Amino acid sequence: MKASDLFVQCLEAEGVERIYGVPGEENADFMKSLEGSSIEFILTRNEQGAAFMASVYGRLTGKIGVCLGTLGPGATNLITGVADGNMDRSPLLVITGQGALTRQHKESHQVMNVVAMYRPVTKWSCAVNAPSNIPEIVNKAVKLATAEKPGACHIELAEDVAAMEVDAEPMRPARPRRPVPDACVIDEVWDKLKAAKSPLIIAGNGAIRTRASAQLRTLCEATGIGALMTFMAKGALDLDDPRCLFTVGMGQRDFPQLAINAADVVLTVGYDPVEYGPEKWNADCGAEIIHMDFDPAESDQFYQPAIEVVGDLAHGLSLLNDRVKRDGAPSYDLSAQAKLRNKMLAEFAEHADDTTTGAIRPQKAIADVRAVLDAGDILLSGVGAHKMWVARHYQSHEPNTCLISNGFCSMGMPLPGAIAAKHAAPDTRVMAIVGDGDIMMNVQEMETASRLGSDITVLVWEDKEYGLIAWKQEQEFGSHTDLSFNNPDWAALCQAMDWHHQACPDAADLQDCLRTALDHKGPAMVVIPIDYRENMILTERLGKIDQTF
Structure with missing residues (x-):
């Protein structure tokens, strides 16, 4: 088969349902291969729009969102939407065309180093230089893009490579299970929360992925601890839940900061500093922080956790909920959190x-x-x-x-x-x-x-x-x-x-x-x-x- 046929079959194997984009001459073989597939192609009016569409689709479904552009200006038009999706943690696959391998070594019409250009705004950027590599490249790109923290991966398919003959098959989709936190670390967290007088939760973008919000809601209900949510964590708690303290993240001082000031322990759940830097809410470095996320904490002088719980968030919160159920909820002073909720309800009204x-x-x-x-x-x-x-x-x-x-x-x-x-x-x-x-x-x-x-x-x-x-x-x-x-x-x-x-x-x-x-x-x-x-x-x-x- 043609390499472009194999590429499309690999996308089908990975569960790709639709691609958003604007094709060019260098995508011609790929587009013809797509015509006979189960994948829907959505023609957009600008590549940036295509990237935003793929990003939102990935963010809402948890599946890989895919966008396509040609070489040169098509690739540069895509890049803003790709960077946006990558930093908003959307599982995103970007496919761009390229001039033939036979002219990439010299100055040539519309040819630029797209792979290098995409490296700063993706988790991985790679060119297909041999058709037989397509199954591995597609498999790796999708696996990396959907792994926590999700983000963008880029594949470049040159026009002459797309037309080459190849004898290969798609790989099995790889969706490895995330590692889970050690039970001993959860015991440390629970000891810290039991000893706290006024603990507070800050929920970030990670808290609304991979079932984590359900476990977070259980924790808040069982303990009474309130949760502030960043802009991209809205809905982690229901707005009608009395433990919902609404949104933190304004550039200037706002009422949620008063609840943070009143807390002696701050548990961050899926907190992502790209949204709201810790210097905004922990400027004096006075907060005792417990970090729970899929990845270790970013090295930041304003964010130095006493405990880091690294691994699947939903599982870690579930283990914590088991301990609450076993020992019962401690008695806390959460009056500042109640005042914050009432104050914000008045603001909304x-x-x-x-x-x-x-x-x-x-x-x-x-x-x-x-x-x-x-x-x-x-x-x-x-x-x-x-x-x-x-x-x-x-x-x-x-x-x-x-x-x-x-x-x-x-x-x-x-x-x-x-x-x-x-x-x-x-x-x-x-x-x-x-x-x-x-x-x-x-x-x-x-x-x-x-x-x-x-x-x-x-x-x-x-x-x-x-x-x-x-x-x-x-x-x-x-x-x-x-x-x-x-x-x-x-x-x-x-x-x-x-x-x-x-x-x-x-x-x-x-x-x-x-x-x-x-x-x-x-x-x-x-x-x-x-x-x-x-x-x-x-x-x-x-x-x-x-x-x-």
Whole structure:
């Protein structure tokens, strides 16, 4: 068979269901081989959108997400989405074409060292130089990409290699079981927790993978210990659980820090420093930390755990739960955690019933989104000022029902991501909250959504400037540089792209507009004018909080 046929068979053997991408001449053999396979190819309008789609698909399903581009500009267009998926811990496989081996040694049209370019943003990057190596390369790439911590792997397939004849077969998929923590270490953790007076849990991205959240919920329920969640750990605890302390991770001091200050032991579960560096919450290095994760702790002067529990998170938490069940829960002083939860509930309720016209407060917009979405519905957030409001105010009932890019933090993910989210969960309603800056980064994927009939809703917060940068500059300098821009006629854009459109200038009408959009079969957009005067009001208020409750 041709090498490209073998490559596709290897992908089928690994359980690949679809590939997102934009092919080029150098992918021609691969695309013809794909035509006769069980794998669906989703044609996108930009390679970056394809990478975001594959990343979100992998993050939601736990299966390998796959994207494809050609050599040169196709590969460079992919790389931002790939870097984003890698740092957000999505299992992701990237396939790029390349010029023939016979011209790679010299200056040649569109040829660049793509393998080297991808090494800093992937777990592994490799070129296929011999067709017989394809089964091993594909097997290794998928195994590495799906192993904890998940990430991206890249394979380059040159045009002449793809057309070569080969006699080989796919390898068996490799999904090795993760090692588990030693029981003696769990005993140490339990002794430390029994001796604690006011322990606290910080749950990170790892806590919502591989069944870990179920065991975390059991631990919190049995002991009463509350858990703060990072942006990418939302849903580790149900928002209605009294032990749920909501979200930590704002760039400035916020009320959750007061609960951290009151804790004598901090148990981190799946904590990932790419989201929220320990210098933000442990600046004086005073916290006694227990680290539980799939990997050893990052060497950081602000994060020096007293105990490191390395291995499968769900298993480690299960062993800890066995000890709680055996010995009973200790008596703790968790009053600071109760005060934090009550304080944040009051924050969420403020302005939730606004009926202002002309501009809608972020708090009201978030409250209405939460009101119209069911527990299992999926919300995606872009990057900008809206991300901070979603992160702080939107809370989840279940893991993976609020997707925020908080590792690499690239703009442009939610629109293509929503398309893939619908593929990953076809019976679930999907909404994306985007800024007017964010959506324009990949606005061309509106055509992809229309062509596919994607049943998604996009809520655009319009302020006609890069709001987060303005917010940051105003915090630091008291004013901001010119960050304004113009927007398209949203109604005309939606008509041209065959999308349903609604403009909603009045806060009182927002829930009805959102429900209408969600009920519409196909892609829908709701545009609201956002009142970002609330940004600095929040900054000034948080700047006045005390050290303790």
